[in-house]
Amino acid sequence: MGSPKKNQNKGLFAAMTSGFSMFGTAMQRSVNGLLGYEGMEVIDPDGGKDDAEEEANKGRWKQEDRDSYWKMMHKYIGSDVTSMVTLPVLIFEPMTMLQKMAELMEYSYLLDRADECEDPYMRLVYATSWAISVYYAYQRTWKPFNPILGETYEMINHGGITFISEQVCHHPPMSAGHAENDHFTYGVTSKLKTKFLGNSLDIYPVGRTRVTLKRDGVVLDLVPPPTKVNNLIFGRTWVDSPGEMVMSNLTTGDKVVLYFQPCGWFGAGRYEVDGYVYNAAEEPKILMTGKWNESMSYQLCDMEGEPLPGTELKEVWRVAAVPESDKFQYTHFAHKINSFETAPKKLLASDSRLRPDRYALEKGDLLKAGSEKSSLEERQRAEKRHREDKGHQFTPKWFDLTEEITPTPWGDLEIYQYNGKYTEHRAALDGSSASTDADDVRSTEFNPWQYDNLSAE
Template structure:
């Protein structure tokens, strides 16, 4: 078979104490089928696409510096970038990539122990940002009122997202299990800053995952993200910062440290953390890379391994690590270090799905991302006119027509500005369609909450934004 699990990979890892460790030493929490491409419908009539209609457009003849040199330290959401620096997806579609590893949520729902569930939820939180690896194209800014629907019967969920605010840009989403097992929702206000050679994204907004059968709610905020070398050199991405996942029902907490790469790239992509109960007793250690895999292990086993590692000189170099993009002197991408050293007795929580061979020519999309802008047979008549699959600029870029994409992008932005002027003249407030501002019942903080009704398929009052 082609299952993604420990006993089918014969990859041997060698730890610093010369103990050979294979994936066979790990228990398995992640047993999702690897499909090597797109999933097909159960009736076998139709398959999701495995490629885009056209390859990525070259950016070699365009200078981002000419646009950004006056913007150092500024918030970037109001700056219009040439379409050539985009990827052919709306930010709403990019958000839906959090759902690529939904099998982890299903796995968490099936577990009886709350700490086991927390482990898998932590892996899901890491997997939700894994698609950003090498994704250096900018998604299209959603228009006010834009929506995106993603229904995946094979994965057992459906999602609706809406652009609920333009200034500041806020995107709200709500995903629900088709069998009423879970709900996953949040609102995202990404703050982007330009620091001379890099762009830093602060992902403001809380993720909330509710496991309905267990009456549990987990919340967290995603890590910081930085895109390096946006002026010269090879673009590369790192994520860093502390992510705290709280189980509001039990008081358990998982603290994950996304490590900045530091000098020599020693910590590039690494994630380490622990799960503690409400009395702050550490119960599991979580480790791995957000670009590869995540494991968990008993804290005592982890400490023993760490001491052994130090004795053999595995931790002799201490390097100063910067926690921000600001003030960098060297921006060269470090060489990717060895893959994760598996500690004996660890449990594999998650392993990333391999990207298709032609991914680099397709904006570094995953197989999942490749399908997000596809119009499935019969879909057009079911979608509201606000769905971003119907956006002409994104569609043109996907088809490799950069001139039409640029013209349409400018037309849509001007149409949006004109509509805003009309509302201002009439002293009319914009009214959201599927979400409203409320209070997150678990955090007590302000949040955009789904009001329901989207899947009733009554779209007569949806605005004409395209």
């Protein structure tokens, strides 16, 4: 299948070629920076004047912190640093990766509409717009906490959705998630792979995301593009996701292929997304265009990918209003995820909200956050030693490891499947007359541990 054409006045292939050329040039300059020009800011994605000093004034890094961290990190260039490096708490946000997985549910109404839609191509327009919608939140440059093995996150009170995620493996770090409402079920197994390049980090989403639309039983499969964190240590940190997103209808063979344009000089092309909905014969049926930080629109097209006469672009999704000058660049939904507003009664003690390091960071106590983070990591290591001494294997509670291994563009992936036990657990609690006070939940001690009364020594 050849590259599609972008509608109207801009050729997509030309834009892609130009964009990738600029991206390659920028990468070359970034490498030059590592060879002795670390302070040089090669790309300003927003066309502004923010620099390392201004970023430091925002409380992110002090220059001496950057220099010290660079001395420690440069030996890892070319490595996967997903779980091999202990990171300072000052670069974290008060959220875990399990919570960040739940951010994909903010615009879940788009999946509801996909389920209700009878047109098979419009169904993909809605579903793909849902997949794109989370990228506004993903541009945050703060790092979420790595979950402790056995840690969970629960969410209710949003679009009728019940959401559960669990850290199912520590080496390599793997998470599994399940969400469901009256219109769809969502399942994901996630295993991030990284490559540290000095002042930047490539993140490869070695995962599988499946959505089943309940009305017709249609199964959708999502393959997202990789992500790049630029100016990780020196300069103004920013995130880009250049590459291809593919949403496939495994039931019919239809699919969407969208191209996330790479950021060029002074932000040229950043945020732009273009592509087509194709039928099973790989013929374009609907073009899609927009910006992942603003909105997405669609228009019917002919066999050449050109807009049909008499049709016009129609908006299908627009990002919701966000808080101004938020310290962690959180959306309103991100704040909701961190609150107990979306928590069910009798919250699992393993829930991310209850992590003492996360809570201390949320309250602005970096010293306590760092101490609590170290304590949790020591306890996790002690559990690992004890488990190995006993010859035990860790077994997740809410997900089962299957025998299925699926290929991804970045490596093979072991699949964890939701086992339904959480649904039974929650139904039993919801059916009881007991209530849980919010203050009681907050005072619950974080406990994802497999063994009780195990010393961290």
